[in-house]
Amino acid sequence: LKTPLKQAATSQLVLTERQPDCQPLTTPPKPKETPPADPWTPTSNLKMLISAASPEIRSREQRRQLSDSSSEVLQAKHCLQEHLLGDEYEKSQPSRKEKSLGLLCHKFLARYPDYPSASQKSYICLDEVTEELHVERRRIYDIVNVLESLHMVSRLARNRYVWHGRHNLPQTLQALKKVGEENKYIQQIQMIKKREYEHEFDPDSERNEEMASSFGSSEQSEMSFVELPGVEFRAASVNGRKYKSLRVMSQKFVMLFLVSTPQIVSLEVAAKILIGEDQLEDLDKSKFKTKIRRLYDIANVLSSLKLIKKVHVTEERGRKPAFKWTGPEVLPNIQDTKLEATSTVCSPPISESISSKEQCSKTLFPSKGKQNFTRHSSLIKLVKSIENDRRKIQSAPTSPVKISASTYQSLPVFPNTIAQFPAIPKHQLEGQSKTAEEMQMKCALSSPEAVPKPEPSQQPALSQPLGVCPASHSSVSPVILPHPQSGVSYAIYLHPSQAPTVTTYSPGFMLQPLTCANVTGVKSNNSKVLNKITTEEGDNQRAMDEPTKSLASEERPNMKSETSSQGCLKRSQPLQENNLIKRRRNDEESLDTSSTFFPSGYLIPLTHCTHGNKADSSNKEKAGVCSLQHTAYSSPITGVIPMPASELKTVNIPAFHITPLNIMLSPNSVAAAPVLSNSCLNSSSTSSAPNPSSSALNFMLQHIGLIPAGVQVPANPVLQHVPVSSQPENISHSSGNTNLQEGKVSKNTLQLDHGGLSGKYSAIIPLQQPSAPKEPQEPQAVTENFFRTPGGPNTEPSLSANSDGTERISQGTLYIPQRKLEVSED
DNA sequence: ATCTCCCGCCATATG
DNA sequence: CATATGGCGGGAGAT
Numbered sequence: 001l002k003t004p005l006k007q008a009a010t011s012q013l014v015l016t017e018r019q020p021d022c023q024p025l026t027t028p029p030k031p032k033e034t035p036p037a038d039p040w041t042p043t044s045n046l047k048m049l050i051s052a053a054s055p056e057i058r059s060r061e062q063r064r065q066l067s068d069s070s071s072e073v074l075q076a077k078h079c080l081q082e083h084l085l086g087d088e089y090e091k092s093q094p095s096r097k098e099k100s101l102g103l104l105c106h107k108f109l110a111r112y113p114d115y116p117s118a119s120q121k122s123y124i125c126l127d128e129v130t131e132e133l134h135v136e137r138r139r140i141y142d143i144v145n146v147l148e149s150l151h152m153v154s155r156l157a158r159n160r161y162v163w164h165g166r167h168n169l170p171q172t173l174q175a176l177k178k179v180g181e182e183n184k185y186i187q188q189i190q191m192i193k194k195r196e197y198e199h200e201f202d203p204d205s206e207r208n209e210e211m212a213s214s215f216g217s218s219e220q221s222e223m224s225f226v227e228l229p230g231v232e233f234r235a236a237s238v239n240g241r242k243y244k245s246l247r248v249m250s251q252k253f254v255m256l257f258l259v260s261t262p263q264i265v266s267l268e269v270a271a272k273i274l275i276g277e278d279q280l281e282d283l284d285k286s287k288f289k290t291k292i293r294r295l296y297d298i299a300n301v302l303s304s305l306k307l308i309k310k311v312h313v314t315e316e317r318g319r320k321p322a323f324k325w326t327g328p329e330v331l332p333n334i335q336d337t338k339l340e341a342t343s344t345v346c347s348p349p350i351s352e353s354i355s356s357k358e359q360c361s362k363t364l365f366p367s368k369g370k371q372n373f374t375r376h377s378s379l380i381k382l383v384k385s386i387e388n389d390r391r392k393i394q395s396a397p398t399s400p401v402k403i404s405a406s407t408y409q410s411l412p413v414f415p416n417t418i419a420q421f422p423a424i425p426k427h428q429l430e431g432q433s434k435t436a437e438e439m440q441m442k443c444a445l446s447s448p449e450a451v452p453k454p455e456p457s458q459q460p461a462l463s464q465p466l467g468v469c470p471a472s473h474s475s476v477s478p479v480i481l482p483h484p485q486s487g488v489s490y491a492i493y494l495h496p497s498q499a500p501t502v503t504t505y506s507p508g509f510m511l512q513p514l515t516c517a518n519v520t521g522v523k524s525n526n527s528k529v530l531n532k533i534t535t536e537e538g539d540n541q542r543a544m545d546e547p548t549k550s551l552a553s554e555e556r557p558n559m560k561s562e563t564s565s566q567g568c569l570k571r572s573q574p575l576q577e578n579n580l581i582k583r584r585r586n587d588e589e590s591l592d593t594s595s596t597f598f599p600s601g602y603l604i605p606l607t608h609c610t611h612g613n614k615a616d617s618s619n620k621e622k623a624g625v626c627s628l629q630h631t632a633y634s635s636p637i638t639g640v641i642p643m644p645a646s647e648l649k650t651v652n653i654p655a656f657h658i659t660p661l662n663i664m665l666s667p668n669s670v671a672a673a674p675v676l677s678n679s680c681l682n683s684s685s686t687s688s689a690p691n692p693s694s695s696a697l698n699f700m701l702q703h704i705g706l707i708p709a710g711v712q713v714p715a716n717p718v719l720q721h722v723p724v725s726s727q728p729e730n731i732s733h734s735s736g737n738t739n740l741q742e743g744k745v746s747k748n749t750l751q752l753d754h755g756g757l758s759g760k761y762s763a764i765i766p767l768q769q770p771s772a773p774k775e776p777q778e779p780q781a782v783t784e785n786f787f788r789t790p791g792g793p794n795t796e797p798s799l800s801a802n803s804d805g806t807e808r809i810s811q812g813t814l815y816i817p818q819r820k821l822e823v824s825e826d
Numbered sequence: 827a828t829c830t831c832c833c834g835c836c837a838t839a840t841g
Numbered sequence: 842c843a844t845a846t847g848g849c850g851g852g853a854g855a856t
Contacts, residue, residue, distance in 0.1 A: 137846085141846085245848070290850060
């Protein structure tokens with residue numbers, strides 16, 4: 001009972017407290033006083049803590065504190081001891097660390113239960129807190145503000161807040177994620193990275209200018225606050241204006257995590273996005289700095305909440321501070337209609353005449369009317385850039401812009417009022433505080449699961465929250481593939497077991513390296529994959545991240561000479577693609593089973609697939625317009641769809657031959673490809689409610705379509721002919737045989753065997769390691785091999801092709817890029 | 827030197 | 842008007 005507490009108390013509380021006490025009094029802390037007596041001195045706080053929390057909670061809290069802040073605490077402790085023992089000569093200064101916001105936040109949080117029961121409704125009196133914690137008021141505001149942004153507390157009145165604990169977290173995060181998606185943060189991130197890359201690569205090309213201008217700051221610069229039904233901002237006034245950054249900034253910051261694929265966000269990127277990001281580089285030097293400072297503040301409290309943790313991303317340009325999301329995964333918004341009704345996006349009132357409530361939600365995401373739409377600056381800019389790109393490259397019959405626009409309109413609308421709040425679905429409510437204490441338990445165990453989501457054919461045994469795609473263990477994980485030419489990104493949802501394969505093969509990889517290179521999509525793409533493969537949380541672990549340069553020029557004969565020229569690259573692609581596609585088609589038709597590639601993901605034009613435009617997409621699919629519209633690819637199950645792993649595994653997707661050297665397809669060839677007209681298609685599109693089988697089907701279909709798209713066919717990705725004969729329903733759940741997982745990886749060959757639809761396809765992917773482990777990695781940095789399986793040692797792929805040696809394969813071979821970018825923990 | 831980020835001035839909002 | 846809030850950025854400790 002006391003042991004743990006003591007620990008915590010002694011280590012941090014003691015230190016921190018003592019100092020403040022003395023300082024104000026001008027009495028320099030006396031070494032003698034502090035050291036010995038201290039163990040209990042902090043008792044006051046301790047008592048507070050104890051009284052504040054129920055025994056159960058208390059112990060949990062203690063435990064938790066011990067475990068996660070242990071390092072921190074210990075460190076501090078050590079410092080302290082050091083100080084006390086070592087430099088007696090000097091008043092043991094609390095050392096900056098001991099005053100850190102993070103520590104303070106821990107103390108603050110310790111005072112309240114994570115999941116307060118209805119009965120223990122606790123209020124927070126700032127005066128008390130400041131006094132007890134011995135901090136300046138200002139600091140408390142920092143903490144409270146971000147807690148507020150997560151709806152863990154809400155303000156009642158001056159000096160008064162209510163503590164909600166983490167009950168609202170699931171909803172909040174979900175809402176944030178959604179908003180983040182709508183904000184197109186993914187694209188923005190891509191943009192930034194891309195720009196970044198181009199910058200260093202080609203500092204003064206005009207291209208940069210364009211890029212810069214094309215990138216939209218969008219409404220993000222506008223203030224907006226995402227609210228939850230039960231937690232509206234009290235004091236309309238507060239809601240009213242000024243709540244400028246912190247709160248909002250915090251939300252946006254979180255959004256970035258929820259939205260980005262490897263859930264890692266570097267401060268730099270975050271800052272840029274959070275700033276309007278319109279101004280040119282140098283102008284905001286100062287602004288940028290400030291932003292970073294703020295982000296650190298926010299990050300500190302988020303860290304205390306254990307929602308994120310600090311990591312370092314090592315890129316070619318050095319080590320950058322970043323944070324990784326470690327909080328609960330957010331459920332996919334499969335049923336977000338309901339959720340939508342529960343969250344509100346608020347923007348600062350523009351004109352007094354309009355009620356703030358009305359303003360809420362209207363501003364940020366206009367739902368109706370093109371005029372509104374037009375106002376969406378980010379979109380506009382995005383569109384602009386896309387068009388530009390397009391024009392430059394190749395004109396396409398259909399402008400994705402338009403499509404995205406229209407689609408956009410169909411996006412879920414936010415309610416203008418909170419009136420709908422009562423409409424909160426029961427299951428969602430469950431996780432809420434009001435409902436009760438039983439839930440408390442549940443929540444305590446794992447927030448994500450606290451909010452049960454009716455899953456079609458969910459398997460009871462699933463231990464992981466579905467739909468949540470924790471980098472390390474989800475069944476489906478998104479990967480972003482930038483569409484270099486259009487500026488549109490696509491997401492591929494991969495199954496862990498297949499991830500490596502896909503990544504390797506991913507067209508993005510093949511092409512991107514030269515254009516956006518590792519900086520952009522490729523980066524995240526790979527990282528994602530790595531993410532899963534890698535262990536994490538270890539001491540030497542490392543999250544993974546960006547692949548190094550995907551394919552070095554040396555590795556790719558064809559491109560060799562053009563490595564540095566984008567233009568050339570682009571131009572040359574089509575040709576290669578053309579050839580490829582032809583071959584491919586032939587192969588497909590002949591159903592060559594030997595050396596086929598098993599694509600393992602499906603593409604989703606993120607631009608408009610933010611989420612379920614069910615009707616929209618399905619209709620289009622039905623109409624068979626797929627060939628002309630990106631939208632067609634967004635299936636009902638678009639987004640992160642929780643799908644039992646088995647489903648994915650078993651889906652037998654028509655294989656494509658992989659010809660490493662020419663994975664590129666030309667728009668033309670693609671277009672020429674037979675449009676998918678399978679019966680399957682219809683069936684799948686018809687059902688708006690994704691059921692396992694349809695999901696699988698969709699998955700497959702998208703996958704197919706994905707290839708061309710990912711390949712950067714600028715124009716219209718088309719569904720290709722699908723050599724699938726069986727019905728979706730036939731998908732067998734048989735196996736879960738992902739070779740990777742089962743360690744079936746044979747030597748240098750990766751075999752993918754799928755019993756799906758036809759059960760006759762299998763893919764054998766020869767693995768190869770990058771020719772030379774270039775770039776001496778930082779000692780600390782861990783370079784991981786792509787195919788490194790969780791359990792076993794790295795596979796040492798060899799170039800020698802494989803078994804059935806398809807010429808193609810042997811000729812090219814897939815390269816497994818070494819990661820250049822890693823994430824390391826501190 | 828760079829990364830972190832504490833401190834507290836001071837403009838605003840609130841009551 | 843007195844306070845409560847909370848931008849903001851200097852500048853110093855940590856690495």
